[in-house]
Amino acid sequence: MSIQNAKPIDDLELYELIVAAYPEKFDANSEDDIWDEVLEWAEEEFCDIDALSRLLGRLLYLTSPMQSAISGEYVHCLGKVDIKDGQANMVAAVSRRIAG
Incomplete structure (x- = not known):
């Protein structure tokens, strides 16, 4: 792909991304239904929800992360990914690229 x-x-x-990215604005553990509030805020803040x-x-x-067909290494367009015990950790290296 x-x-x-x-x-x-x-x-x-x-x-989910907005609630996670803006914890100071939205409490993910709130008992209130904040679905509409989050999506309305996103539309106001970013104008075009589809975009x-x-x-x-x-x-x-x-x-x-993707596995290289050549090296077998897991790579990331922003760096190398190190996978240990099922967790992916990225080592930043902006020059690292994945051909698409």
Whole structure:
């Protein structure tokens, strides 16, 4: 899959990313239903929800580790990924690229 074919994220993924990215604004453990509040805030803040979903879909694609068919190493477009005990840790190296 190339980045041009990266799927936009859906509303639930958008909601979860916004709540995680703005903990000072949205309490994920709140008993109140904040779904509408989060999506309304995103629309006001970023204007075009569809464009934001497409952008975040591409960013998620870029941050997903992939296994190199040549070296077998897990690589990341922003650096090398080290996987230990099922956890992926990225070592930043902006010059590292994945051909798409």
